[in-house]
Amino acid sequence: MRFHHNLVQGTVDALHQTFNDGKYADQAIQQILKRDTRWGARDRGFIAETTYDIVRYKRLYAAIANVKEPFNSGDLWRMTAVWIVLKGHDIPAWEEYYNTPVRRIKGKFDELSSDLKYRESIPDWLDEMGRKELGDELWTKEMAAMNKQAEVVLRTNTLQTDVKTLQEKLLAEEIQTTTDERFPDALILKERANVFQTQMFQNGLFEVQDAGSQTIAPFLEVDSGLRVMDACAGAGGKALHLAALMENKGQVIATDIYKGKLHELKRRARRAGAHNIETRLIDTTKVIKKLDSKIDRLLIDAPCSGLGVLRRNPDAKWKLQPEFIEKIKETQQEILQSYSRVLKPDGIMVYATCSIFPSENEEQVDSFLKSEAGTNFELLDSKSLLAHRDGFDGFYMARLKRNK
Template sequence: MRKERFSESAEGTARKIVPVNGREAALLILLQIWEERAYTAIALNRVLRQTKLEEQDRRFATELVNGSVKARGTLDFILGQMVNRPLQKLEPVVRYILHLGLYQIFYLDRIPDSAACNESVNLAKKFSHKGTDKFVNGVLRSSVRQKMALWEKTLEDVSLRLSHPRWLVQRWRKQFGEDETEALCCWDNEPASLCLRVNTLMTARDVFLQDLREMGCEAEVSLWCPDGIVMTRSPGLPALLQTFPHSFYVQDESSMLPAQLLQPKAGEQILDMCAAPGGKTTHIAALMENRGRVTACDIYPHKLKLIEENAKRLKLDNIKTELQDGTVLREEWIEKFDRVLVDAPCSGLGVLRRRAEARWTKKEKDLRDFPALQQRILENASRYVKYGGVLVYSTCTLEDRENGKQIELFLQNHREWKQSGFIHPRSKEVVKELQLYPQRDGVDGFYLTLLQKE
């Protein structure tokens, strides 16, 4: 069998190997997530797109990746009980092979413990150096023998039981209380539903829904957005994209709301300040019936390319990308735009269900940096809006300092702006801001408000 060797950093190596089964795919994806800091969803799509795996293997790889990423803290705790060295001293590929094996042993009842051990040993033989297979075999078989005792230890610690870092559990307990914190963590740990936003430039939602059902899919309309569809059964995203390449964009329900609230009109000049990867940008462009101009900004050229690719796939040609740092004022844009969207960089604590790795990569001290950054972007955005124009501010976090408090401070310093009332998408009541909580609303956590310049 051909050996695949990884360096300590595994930098780029995982991208060069084509996996032959679901476990190999999962291992390569974990290396990209933890060693190259890739988003879970992006790494999954990147690796699986390059394979010829059967659908069953693809689903198994996805389950292994999402599960082991979410349970990383618990898996590391169990692993720490089994080895007599710091986990950071383990070769990365070995650590993730053990993560996958432990996840199958402790979380997947349908997988025999013997199969989890044997297949992990095969991974070690193929992807690590000689002798590692014996180490992996010893660790996993020992964990099987101590399974009940180890599992009881994890249940005694609330952060291990809920698969969230301790600092975050404690923070949410202060904000929401014990019961809601548990409900929120449980929400994050469930598989995320596949949500599609219909490209209304190409088709109507009812028509597309019927097309999906004729394909054998099961789907229902979103209760939050008139362009949204929630899939309950599908053949998988690759098959959907192959069959309907121009008809939809994968987007969370709550993420569809900012463009809807912005209410862009055909022929207007619209600015999307923090646009990548382009979900809200393309939504705005479609709502404008492909007429007028959407200027989409980001600070990274490769992310602008992603926006352009999405626009091309959806057949939208009224989008212009600009390499622009939102914290830097662009003089020629002052009072140029009818409407501006600020989907601000944030701590992202409302979308941990979909960005599974983020719960482990974020630190509590990092939360302090976002309000100042958001304030600078919002300050510049406000200057780009024409008098009489509007600005939508949104985030995907649950932190009030990044949401309501941020807007309160902005309005104190800008008397020419006011919050405008808008219709709540579910209750139909008039509100001035909307904070969605997963454990209460059943969708990703999101904040948005509508501001008008007088």
């Protein structure tokens, strides 16, 4: 493989922004990619994928390179050298790589690979918490899977087209996809491609959404004439899926505490042709009170640690802190307690997270059912998705019914 100095420099700069300036990796990469309009798809892909790979394995690569945070420019170049050696490539004859100890890098890798914390690059506190939550065997398997690059998955917008037609249109643009019977609306790209530049995306024929995430809206078991609430809608990925499942009939009330996210949802809904979505900003408790006992279906896609989506957000494990996880669990229970009141008798609620920790999932549902607010609720079904077992992002979902 031939390396280009300006592309590795771009990678180093993206790593600096991610590790030292506190930016999210995707934001840092996007900023770097704007630097040179002459970079083609392969160049841009190199910077993005190399940056993500080094972010995933920060602890391992830093230990092998014998560097510590905050990383200076020389440290980051040494980490890219480790990446090049471990990928089996020859070190370029550049000044930054003079005297790179190739044999020592390989030997140090062999030495550290016996320790999960280094092999899969996990902070000590997170490794300890993960073992406690999942047990050694399951935690080990899941962390290995979380360091694999996530596939690009599309969700067919059935308001505009069907899976077969979309697959044929993508193939005409030389974008090959496969299907998976577990996820009826999903198309999985065989090779990564910038699908956002296609006219099909601009026309709202699909959204980019992991296959695991695509299981949540159907789990709510909506019908076309119902009044449905997406309580933590964000930018609306699942609200759009709900609208499609409901065939644009009935009503989807999408709420969030962030005005900017709801604005993005409106934009996406227009592109998708989803006309039955209404957004409401949660700026006071009155919004929830007005919906008391008026909702047929409630989706609580709760804020969480995000440990189920580390394949897509590898820098999250370096930005997470144990205090945040404890705080977010309080928030999850508060949301369950306050939002559950909007359901009608016989209404159905789905509580979902993109976490793999039982303390954010099953234990939250158990606590809710034992509380005063959960007195009239019963658990109907629950489902967990794990990356090492199911091949996509990790999710949890529980379906509950409010009895009369």
